[in-house]
Amino acid sequence: MPLQQRRRLASVAVLATLVATAAVPGAPAVAAAPTETLVGVPHHNLAIYGATFGSTPAGDYAYAVARGTTGVLNVIDTRTATVLRALPLPGAGGSWGGTVTPDGTAYIGADSKLFRYRPGADHVEDLGSPAPGETTTWRLANDGERVFVGTFPTGKVYSFHHRTGAVRDYGQIWPGEQYVRSIGVANGKVYAGLGTVARLVEVDIESGERREIPLPEQYRAEQFVYDLDVHQHTLFVRLANSNRVLVHDLKAGRWIAELGTAAGLNFSPPDAKKNVYFGSSAGRLMAYNLDAGTLTPTDFTGFGTARGFGWAHLADAEWPGRTLVTISLSGNxxxxxxxxxxxxxxxxxxxxxxxxLQTIEAGPDGRIFSSAYPSGGITSYDPVTGAFSENPGALGQAEGLLSYRGRIYAGVYPGANLFELDPARPVVRGSNPRQFGSLGADHQDRPFAVTGVGDRVAFGTIPEYGQLGGALALVDPATGAKEVYRDVVPEQSVTALTTVGSLVLGGTGIWGGLGVAPTRTEAKLFLWDPATRTKVWEGAAIPGAKAITRLIVAPDGRIWGSTVGTLFEFDPVSRTVVDTVEVEPFDWNVSHVWRSDHLAVAPDGAVCGNFRTTVACVDPDTLSVQKLATGTSDVWTMDAAGVMYYARGGELYRLTR
Incomplete structure (x- = not known):
């Protein structure tokens, strides 16, 4: 039956499971409606990216946010190491930090929102998004009256008055800097750690005046002042990417020490002897004395990342006075x-x-493979048994997955690390999947685009934070030998790849890594000849489109691509776009697009995929559109039988036509 005659669905809030056949004898059968089924949740994760600590007369507490499709604030009694309350954070998935005011009230920044928890309450107060347009809240600090918050993508600081609720927007802290990644408060000043060019800025709380505290010359090429804490007149920073810890004397106005490398994220409040603690990259708890300026290793080895520090009273002979306490990424x-x-x-x-869900791919054995954001892992779903096999530590955050020649290939963020998974063997962390390459040394970070090219696999990448110029990399999984070509299209990222005969067809996006503005205005298509190692053609795709997010070759040889919500056909002979159809409209006035649509050809020849948040199939000849599901994430794949799998948040759905 022609595609355009099939029943269309405008929404999949509810999908009918079956359309009955006609009741009149001899009448033609009515086609079955698409059937959507909730498969389940492939990935579960315990990840605490941010926590804060505080005390009241009633006890000592940690406030730790577990990341999820809806984040949960865990109120933990640190004296007994028990969770007292687990409270959802509506509209937010995770947090990088919080702060506790002197009366014990906890403020939590999560995604764009600010939340407040008052000691003993049975709920969290949702204070909304005090800085409209900012999508991410990073770290928080307070001066007893006001809570200060750093943001992305404008690189702002705002304050929220603890008593009155008044908000003050200090604006972008430094021209061109999109990240206020860390923050501290002392002596009437706010200290903001910026990126993607590492910069430290002091802001006067009352006047709003600001001045840069220049980093030592040898550290000015760093990307972020990732962590920052102020104790008395001593300021500690951890830089990224080197993880170096520097100490600045605010009274003297100079850098006074370099303490090696740290695992992050925090430096503790001082103990009775003026020692401040942090975790070294070697996994040892270190003590720095504020008065003497000396660094002393403790006997605590195997120490992980510190998602905040606090002090607890354990009331035990072995634990006299105050005991230092922190919480790790895994909740210990x-x-x-x-x-x-x-x-x-x-x-x-x-x-x-x-x-x-971050990525899904139909594997060569009929199973569906997926990775999660930001926890990564690799999970397989078996449609025959309905069973999930979760492997949470086996892989990082996979930006791109490809099933090719019986293997699954993954491009993993950060550092554009490249992995091969053999689905026929058990998943074993460190060996299956195995790493066969990395593009980190080539200043690449996110490998979204993947295609097979003979014995090699080609990856298209987004560069590091603060950089333009993605890469096309051809890598031999057997040997790790690689060819990396940056700026195939100058100052654009490579966001889509497919193989057309002996050539690689690529699509670009104008955006680079976060923290840098694009210099180009329109996405391009290009053809690359691996044999001659040259770009043989470059041209425009759709006027005004700023990113091409998918390219595929159909079994009949026709080439299909998509931008964001728009399908197009590309003729490799004339090297022109011959047809387009808009499935879902899109406004390009956004901060960035690295990926969106995914495409595959169904057994009946229809070109199907997710077009932004709509799952649809398009008749390749008439370009009529059959919309099948809406409200989906930008995660989609199709198996060999034409069954589609896609996500809504952390849930995996299956749809048959």
């Missing part, structure tokens, strides 16, 4: 007593949550 509480040297690591009992 680490304790260290400065008086006795006692140390322990205890699970707080924080529960994992469904994780947002």
């Amino acid at each position: 509480l680490s304790y260290y007593n400065p008086q006795t040297g006692a140390k322990k690591v205890v699970s707080a009992g924080v529960k994992g949550l469904p994780a947002q």
Whole structure:
């Protein structure tokens, strides 16, 4: 039956599972409606990216946000290492930090929002998004009266008055800097750590005047002042990408120490002897004395990342006075007593949550493979048994997946690391999937586009933060030998790839890594000859389109591509776009687009995919559109039988036509 005659669905809030055949004898059968089924949640994850600590007369507490499709604030009694309350954060998935005011009130920044938890409450107050247009809240600090928040993508600081709720927007802290990645408050000043060019700026709280505190010359090429804490008149920063820890004396106005490398994220409040603690990259808890300026390693080894530090009173002979406590990414509480040297690591009992799907791919054995954001992992779903096999630590955040010659290939963020998975063998962390390459040294970060080219795999990438110029990389998985070509289209990223005969067809996007404005205005198509290592053609795709997000070759040889919500056909002979159809409209006035649509050809020849948030199929001859599902994420694949799989947040759905 021609595609345009099939029943169309405007929404899939509810999908009918079956359309009955005609009741009149001899009448033709009515086609079955598409059937959508919720398959389940492929990825569960326990990840705490941000936490803060505080005390009240009633006890000592950690406030730790577990990331999920809806984040959860865990209120933890650090004296007993027990979760007292687990409270959802509506409209937010995760947090990078919070702060506790002197009366014990906790403020949490999560995505664009600010939340408040008052001690003993049974709910979290949603304070909304005090800085409209900012999508990400990073770290928080307070001066007892006001809470200060750093943001992305405008690189702002705003304050929220603890008593009155008044908001003050300090605006972009430094021209061109999109990230206020870390923040501290002391002596009437706010200290903002910026990126993607690492920069430290002091802001006067009352006047709003600002001045840069220049980093030492040898560190001015760093990307971020990633962590920042101020204790008395001493300021600590951790730089990224080097992870170097620097110490600045605010009274003297000079940098006074370099403490090696740290794992992040925080530097503790001082103990009674003026020691500030942090975790080294080698996994040891270190103590820096504010008065003497000396660095001393403790006996606490195997120490991980610190998602905030606090002090607890354990009321035990082995744990006299105040005990240092922190929480790790995996939800473990680490304790260290400065008086006795006692140390322990205890699970707080924080529960994992469904994780947002980042990529899915139909594998060569009929299973569906997926990776999650930002926790990564690799999960397979078997449609025959209905079983999921989760492997949360086996892979990082896969930006692109490709099934090719019986293997699954993954491009993983950060550092554009490249992996091969053999689906016929058990998943074993460190060996299957195995890493066969990396593009990090080539200043690439996110490999979204992947295609097979003979014995090699080609990856198209987004560069590092603050850079323009993605790359086309051809890598041999057997040997790791690679050819990397940056700026195939100058100052654009490579966001789509497919193989056309002996050539590679690529599509670009004008955006580079976060933190840098594009210099070009329109996406391009290009043809690359691997044999001669040359670009043999470059041309425009759709006027005004700023990113090409998918390219495929149909079994009949026709080439299809998409931007964001728009399907087009490309003729490789005339090297022109011959047809377009808009499935879902899109406004290009956005901060960036790295990926969107995914495409495949169904067994009946229809070109199907997710077009932004709409799952649809398009008749290749008439360009009529059959909309099948709406409200979906930009995650989609199709198996060999034409069954579609896609996501809404952390949930995997299946649809048959």
